[in-house]
Structure formats: structure tokens, C-alpha cells
Amino acid sequence: MSFRQRAVNEFLVKEEIPTADIHQRLQRAYGSVCMGESSVRRWAKHFKDGNTSIEDEPRSGRPRTTSTESNKERVDEIIQDDRRVTVDTISRKIGIGHSAVQKMIESFGIVTGDESWFHHFEPETKRQSMKWHHLHSPSKKKKRQ
Structure with a gap:
């Protein structure tokens, strides 16, 4: 839900427009991405109670801890x-x-197929397509003869 819609909702609540009318106006302005009527009522109550923030309150519960960089590195390894x-x-x-x-x-850009891992790689030249390498792996050095 966009901050813009909440700001419009706040403005129209201050203008003492009924929530049904606020929802209709939002639908005309935002179409299919408009917040629902129950959300309009909830935010209208939020603003009528004297709150001015258009951001969601922090939610209780355990914070997300799975998408850390260390976990991503471990998965990659x-x-x-x-x-x-x-x-x-x-x-x-x-x-x-x-x-x-x-x-x-x-x-990571990895595509799975039958539980085997394939890196999605579109080579630009024939030489690049000769050998697949990991995104972060060093380039191969040729020995001088």
C-alpha cells in the first residue's frame, strides 16, 4: 500500500470526508491498486485518533534473520x-x-533442474561459452610458452 494513498486519506479525514467517499476517490485516482475500504477505515481511525504517521507501526514477533549475508555466503559455499x-x-x-x-x-541467478544446479549464463562470445565459471571466481591465466 502506498504512502501517497495514506497521505491522501489523512488529508481527506482532516476535511471530514466520510470513509466511503474517501475510498471512492482513491479508487478513481488509483484504480486497481487502491487500498481496500477496510484499510481506508482503519487508517481514518488512526488519523482521527490524533496519529500523524503514515508509516506502519513496527510489528511484534521475531525479526527476519534468514536473509543475512553470512547465510547467503554459506548457501553459495x-x-x-x-x-x-x-x-x-x-x-x-x-x-x-x-x-x-x-x-x-x-x-544468485542459479536455475535448478532435477535438483542439479546450473548457473544462468549467457556468453557474449564463443570463447566465453567454452568454460563456465562462478560469478566471483578469478579469470583463468594462460602460461607463456
Whole structure:
């Protein structure tokens, strides 16, 4: 939900416009991406109670800890060590959820097929296509003769 819609909602609440009318105006302005009528009512109550913030309040519960850089590095290392490792195995080794591991793998640009790992690589030249290498691996040096 956009901050703009909340700001418009706040303005119209101060103008003492009924929430049904506010929702209709938002629908005309934002179309299919408009916030729902229940959200309009909730934010209207929020503003009528004297709150001026258009940001969501922090939510209770455990903060997200799975998408850390160290976890991403560990996932990458496991894949580099064994390209036939499964998502479930990675998930168990690191102790994070299956979907979190899957999202990390997708962010690396790796495409899975039959639980084998393939890096999505589109070479620009014939020479580049001769050998696949990891994104961060050093370039191969030729010996002088």
C-alpha cells in the first residue's frame, strides 16, 4: 500500500470526508491498486485518533534473520562444494527454511533442474561459452610458452 494513498486519506479525514467517499476517490485516482475500504477505515481511525504517521507501526514477533549475508555466503559455499546438493539438504545444514534457501538461490541467478544446479549464463562470445565459471571466481591465466 502506498504512502501517497495514506497521505491522501489523512488529508481527506482532516476535511471530514466520510470513509466511503474517501475510498471512492482513491479508487478513481488509483484504480486497481487502491487500498481496500477496510484499510481506508482503519487508517481514518488512526488519523482521527490524533496519529500523524503514515508509516506502519513496527510489528511484534521475531525479526527476519534468514536473509543475512553470512547465510547467503554459506548457501553459495555449499552449492560450490556439491552441485548436486538439494534445497532440503542446504536448509537442514544451515538451519533456515526451504523457501528462504530457494529465494537465495534465485538471487544468485542459479536455475535448478532435477535438483542439479546450473548457473544462468549467457556468453557474449564463443570463447566465453567454452568454460563456465562462478560469478566471483578469478579469470583463468594462460602460461607463456
